[in-house]
Amino acid sequence: MDLTPLAARSLSGLLEQVTGQQLASARRWRLETALHPVMKDHNIHSLDMLAAMVAQNGSATLREAVVEALLNHETSFYRDLAVFKAIAGDVLPAMAGSRSDARRLRIWSAGCSTGQEPYSLGLLLAAQETQWAGWSIDILGSDVSPQAVQQARQGLYSQMEIQRGLPITELLARFDQDGEHWRIRPQGQARLGFMVHNLLDAPPPGRFDMILCRNVLLYFSAERKRQVLDRLASAIAPDGVLVLGAGETVMGHTEAFEPHPDLRGMYRPARQGWR
Numbered sequence: 636m637d638l639t640p641l642a643a644r645s646l647s648g649l650l651e652q653v654t655g656q657q658l659a660s661a662r663r664w665r666l667e668t669a670l671h672p673v674m675k676d677h678n679i680h681s682l683d684m685l686a687a688m689v690a691q692n693g694s695a696t697l698r699e700a701v702v703e704a705l706l707n708h709e710t711s712f713y714r715d716l717a718v719f720k721a722i723a724g725d726v727l728p729a730m731a732g733s734r735s736d737a738r739r740l741r742i743w744s745a746g747c748s749t750g751q752e753p754y755s756l757g758l759l760l761a762a763q764e765t766q767w768a769g770w771s772i773d774i775l776g777s778d779v780s781p782q783a784v785q786q787a788r789q790g791l792y793s794q795m796e797i798q799r800g801l802p803i804t805e806l807l808a809r810f811d812q813d814g815e816h817w818r819i820r821p822q823g824q825a826r827l828g829f830m831v832h833n834l835l836d837a838p839p840p841g842r843f844d845m846i847l848c849r850n851v852l853l854y855f856s857a858e859r860k861r862q863v864l865d866r867l868a869s870a871i872a873p874d875g876v877l878v879l880g881a882g883e884t885v886m887g888h889t890e891a892f893e894p895h896p897d898l899r900g901m902y903r904p905a906r907q908g909w910r
């Protein structure tokens with residue numbers, strides 16, 4: 636399958652237009668492998684033809700299938716364990732103190748892929764059950780991909796997905812076997828909800844105490860990173876915590892957040908800071 640530079644630009648351009656994700660030229664190989672099933676489903680014989688159909692504003696279904704195929708949903712339970720340890724050991728205890736009157740927590744996992752990140756938070760809160768008894772805790776998972784959100788809602792994982800990061804004790808205590816898959820049970824105090832949401836749009840209403848937006852901004856242009864970070868700043872409580880992925884930072888993109896002096900990847904709205 637040969638792909639002309641023009642066709643590559645048209646296909647990766649669609650992905651960027653819809654989601655903000657740029658396909659670096661080094662990652663263009665993804666086009667060929669990722670789009671093969673889309674071509675098969677739509678009976679299209681070459682990538683150039685697919686690109687031409689997309690460029691001529693082909694059917695919405697075809698454009699959605701192309702975007703879906705090019706998104707990177709890489710994730711795992713407790714991805715980057717040090718971050719979850721910091722949330723459990725530093726961020727949540729501080730919030731338990733500062734919110735002890737209202738006893739309410741709202742957490743948003745933005746770009747949650749197939750749900751392992753919000754469920755890891757739910758598991759973590761369930762492990763601190765006594766601390767959170769009587770609290771109202773909502774965890775919202777969102778992603779631009781309807782397919783990823785559908786799996787997240789089902790909470791159904793293959794053996795391979797389970798093996799990535801989930802301790803066996805938690806698997807046995809918190810999941811039910813469902814054929815060859817494992818289904819997570821509702822966890823303790825936290826209510827988990829999911830929605831399809833594009834980070835290029837306005838954030839969901841209300842203020843969040845913690846926002847995780849990890850491994851999503853990596854491939855945004857500098858301008859888009861700034862826009863999205865500024866939007867996240869408008870959605871977070873003044874003393875809330877933003878958690879970014881390893882490789883991501885607010886530095887050089889926005890003044891709206893201030894990095895934690897010690898905890899990697901944690902930020903607070905600059906107007907309040909870490910005092």
Ligand SMILES: C[S@@+](CC[C@H](N)C(=O)[O-])C[C@H]1O[C@@H](n2cnc3c(N)ncnc32)[C@H](O)[C@@H]1O
Nearest residue numbers: 654706708709710746748778779833834849850
């Ligand atoms: C690499 S995964 C990271 C998942 C999880 N946050 C983690 O760190 O394990 C990136 C996710 O961001 C989603 N995504 C990409 N662009 C997005 C956008 N504009 N709005 C919302 N989600 C987006 C993708 O669909 C994908 O599921």
